[in-house]
Amino acid sequence: MTAFKPILTRHLGQPGSSTIDYYLLNEGYRGARKAVLEMDGAGVIDLVKASGLQGRGGAGFPTGVKWGFIPKDTRKPVYLINNADESEPGTFKDRLLINHNPHQMIEGMIIASKAIGCHLAFIYIRGEFVKETRLLEAAIEECRSNNILGKGIFGSDFDLDIIVHRGAGAYICGEETGLIESLEGKRGWPRIKPPFPAIEGYLSSPTVVNNVETLANLPHILVHGAKWFHSIGANPESPGPKLYCISGRVKKPGVYEAPMGTHLDDLIENYARGVIDDRLIKAVIPGGSSAPLLTAEEIVGLPMDFPSVKAAGSMLGSAGIIVLDETVDMVQACYNLARFYAHESCGQCTPCREGTTWLTKILERFTAGRGRMEDIDLILDVADNIGGLIDFSKGSFGKTICPFGEAVAWPVRAFVEKFRHEFEAYIATEAVA
Ligand SMILES: Cc1cc2nc3c(=O)[nH]c(=O)nc-3n(C[C@H](O)[C@H](O)[C@H](O)COP(=O)(O)O)c2cc1C
Numbered sequence: 335m336t337a338f339k340p341i342l343t344r345h346l347g348q349p350g351s352s353t354i355d356y357y358l359l360n361e362g363y364r365g366a367r368k369a370v371l372e373m374d375g376a377g378v379i380d381l382v383k384a385s386g387l388q389g390r391g392g393a394g395f396p397t398g399v400k401w402g403f404i405p406k407d408t409r410k411p412v413y414l415i416n417n418a419d420e421s422e423p424g425t426f427k428d429r430l431l432i433n434h435n436p437h438q439m440i441e442g443m444i445i446a447s448k449a450i451g452c453h454l455a456f457i458y459i460r461g462e463f464v465k466e467t468r469l470l471e472a473a474i475e476e477c478r479s480n481n482i483l484g485k486g487i488f489g490s491d492f493d494l495d496i497i498v499h500r501g502a503g504a505y506i507c508g509e510e511t512g513l514i515e516s517l518e519g520k521r522g523w524p525r526i527k528p529p530f531p532a533i534e535g536y537l538s539s540p541t542v543v544n545n546v547e548t549l550a551n552l553p554h555i556l557v558h559g560a561k562w563f564h565s566i567g568a569n570p571e572s573p574g575p576k577l578y579c580i581s582g583r584v585k586k587p588g589v590y591e592a593p594m595g596t597h598l599d600d601l602i603e604n605y606a607r608g609v610i611d612d613r614l615i616k617a618v619i620p621g622g623s624s625a626p627l628l629t630a631e632e633i634v635g636l637p638m639d640f641p642s643v644k645a646a647g648s649m650l651g652s653a654g655i656i657v658l659d660e661t662v663d664m665v666q667a668c669y670n671l672a673r674f675y676a677h678e679s680c681g682q683c684t685p686c687r688e689g690t691t692w693l694t695k696i697l698e699r700f701t702a703g704r705g706r707m708e709d710i711d712l713i714l715d716v717a718d719n720i721g722g723l724i725d726f727s728k729g730s731f732g733k734t735i736c737p738f739g740e741a742v743a744w745p746v747r748a749f750v751e752k753f754r755h756e757f758e759a760y761i762a763t764e765a766v767a
Pocket residue numbers: 388389390391392393394395397400417418419420421422505506507508509510511543544545546548549736737738741
């Protein structure tokens with residue numbers, strides 16, 4: 335455990351931390367003022383590129399690079415969408431940031447808007463987050479009354495307003511193009527890419543979609559500089575502070591802020607206080623339910639940053655760490671996962687729509703004691719037909735419109751490959767009805 339002073343969550347639990355008065359008293363909006371009053375958009379993009387900030391929504395794409403894809407000469411309006419859908423199972427960090435410090439994220443939105451030339455931004459928030467929606471609406475009103483949003487913000491000639499839009503609670507509306515469709519009032523069906531949102535996004539205009547945590551980092555980069563940010567964490571390729579959500583069979587589940595690259599076993603043992611009843615770890619899902627699980631041996635000394643987790647055969651994703659202890663039934667866990675994905679598939683692509691249902695049915699057969707030996711390879715076959723074979727060096731084969739296909743295929747494959755003996759034991763021990 336390192337001596338690290340929280341950055342993103344430093345105001346957590348302080349009375350009044352969600353109000354503008356509190357935020358302004360604690361150096362709030364300094365970064366946004368700097369971006370709006372002292373810098374041009376290109377300067378902000380260069381600064382964020384130099385910081386090395388990678389998107390915290392799952393893919394870890396470099397934020398400044400993504401902003402740089404917005405065409406410079408466009409005559410269309412440019413939009414920013416803050417992805418507050420927080421739909422990945424095992425992930426609950428964005429909600430915390432909104433609850434305790436909505437202004438930090440709004441400040442990030444002002445900085446991002448300045449960078450890309452956006453004058454109307456959206457927060458797409460998960461429908462169930464009713465309290466957070468009200469908090470955000472109140473915070474935006476506070477900004478409007480303080481000339482921090484609206485016409486000529488901070489006395490400049492830069493206009494910006496923010497609209498909060500509640501989703502209806504579909505996992506797929508966290509995927510950026512499904513989200514855009516939903517924001518346009520349509521069914522949340524992901525779009526074929528290209529064109530990418532930076533070229534044709536909301537209302538066919540250039541659009542950037544960024545995650546809540548990504549945006550919350552920006553005020554700090556503007557105030558303390560790219561070098562400061564770049565120096566946080568063990569791996570300069572993947573720097574910054576990181577919010578890790580730890581759940582499952584641990585004594586103290588919760589959100590923990592630590593430097594990027596903190597070791598996975600350190601996070602479980604020292605932050606989340608270890609496994610309930612001091613049981614042994616069987617496996618860990620490191621980055622939300624879409625990330626292939628790692629065995630107890632594979633997590634030892636594993637730095638939790640984007641490149642290191644990828645090299646270990648999984649992904650940092652949303653940093654939703656789910657701990658499975660020695661008592662967890664891996665067949666049941668896999669069935670649970672498959673059911674979730676079958677329920678949440680938007681149904682556009684045949685491999686995903688049919689494949690997730692087939693996986694669920696096969697696994698249901700196992701849990702009902704009617705599994706067959708050939709079903710084990712059948713699971714792998716169906717998974718491969720949804721989302722391609724796992725080859726992180728080559729990427730996926732992309733059989734579906736959006737990465738949801740891989741998000742189910744990869745973890746299911748990992749369950750079967752790493753715990754095949756449990757699937758076999760299920761067949762051997764469960765009586766055939
Ligand atoms: C099925 C699926 C669900 C997703 N859910 C979320 C989500 O809830 N929140 C989020 O920020 N990104 C989510 N993403 C990733 C977004 O598509 C997008 O990459 C992200 O919002 C970009 O923000 P960033 O560049 O700041 O990481 C999801 C992706 C997929 C494929």
